[in-house]
Amino acid sequence: MDIYFYHPLGLVFAKISYKMGLNPNQVSLLSMLIGVIGGIMLISGKTALWGVALIVFSSVLDSSDGQLARITGISSVAGRVLDGLIGYVAFSAAYAAIAFNYLQGNPGAFWIFIVMLAAGFFSSVHSSMYDYYRTTFARITSGGTFIDKGDENDLSGFFEKVYSTYNVYQHFFAASHIEVLKYLDSNSKDSLVRKKLALMYEEHNLKNVHGWNMLGDNSKILGILFAVLLGRAYLYFLFVIVFLTLIFIIMFFIQKNADFKFLKKIESVLV
Numbered sequence: 515m516d517i518y519f520y521h522p523l524g525l526v527f528a529k530i531s532y533k534m535g536l537n538p539n540q541v542s543l544l545s546m547l548i549g550v551i552g553g554i555m556l557i558s559g560k561t562a563l564w565g566v567a568l569i570v571f572s573s574v575l576d577s578s579d580g581q582l583a584r585i586t587g588i589s590s591v592a593g594r595v596l597d598g599l600i601g602y603v604a605f606s607a608a609y610a611a612i613a614f615n616y617l618q619g620n621p622g623a624f625w626i627f628i629v630m631l632a633a634g635f636f637s638s639v640h641s642s643m644y645d646y647y648r649t650t651f652a653r654i655t656s657g658g659t660f661i662d663k664g665d666e667n668d669l670s671g672f673f674e675k676v677y678s679t680y681n682v683y684q685h686f687f688a689a690s691h692i693e694v695l696k697y698l699d700s701n702s703k704d705s706l707v708r709k710k711l712a713l714m715y716e717e718h719n720l721k722n723v724h725g726w727n728m729l730g731d732n733s734k735i736l737g738i739l740f741a742v743l744l745g746r747a748y749l750y751f752l753f754v755i756v757f758l759t760l761i762f763i764i765m766f767f768i769q770k771n772a773d774f775k776f777l778k779k780i781e782s783v784l785v
């Protein structure tokens with residue numbers, strides 16, 4: 515979906531935005547606004563499908579801002595944090611709308627908000643790990659460093675707190691992978707060795723990245739769409755809590771085992 519739908523359409527709107535003189539952060543905010551409106555529209559069965567359509571369009575614009583950043587050469591850590599918040603804010607609006615939609619048909623069933631919060635928590639964990647492995651893989655295989663050495667120290671206030679919270683998830687659930695990356699970084703001072711290790715990393719982690727991709731926004735949007743088509747939007751909460759969390763648990767152990775084997779492999783190669 516990213517390759518054949520979101521990325522091509524995102525490039526079209528990135529070029530349009532460039533001609534209009536918009537910067538990446540402005541496109542991100544527009545994406546957030548449209549996503550929130552789409553999420554709110556899930557409160558009614560009459561507008562839910564239109565809401566899903568707007569959420570999809572929001573994701574297209576979310577792809578646009580990154581491509582616009584590459585076109586214009588304008589990129590910042592704050593911009594990347596803002597880009598990461600787009601999905602969280604849009605889906606938060608959608609979660610609240612789905613809960614209120616259920617409450618309308620089931621007066622007094624306030625427990626749905628507990629389910630909503632649980633789904634929101636699990637979704638945030640899923641998204642953070644999906645983004646971590648995807649961006650790490652892309653950085654390393656495109657010639658970047660094994661350890662992200664960005665200028666996150668330039669962040670302050672709200673963006674700093676968001677970035678810190680984001681890192682908590684990553685350092686807790688991706689501890690084994692971070693250990694691998696530190697080892698690769700400490701043993702890649704020579705450029706030829708670095709290229710060899712990067713190729714080994716790509717070969718060893720390609721299938722795992724595809725697994726983590728199942729926890730991205732594409733799966734969540736499809737989950738919302740099917741729940742809306744069934745006329746039971748609240749089923750999306752169960753989709754996140756049960757199905758996506760099961761995928762997360764499976765991928766966690768697959769990745770941990772893969773990291774252990776890869777670390778042993780590169781240790782033997784370097785020795």
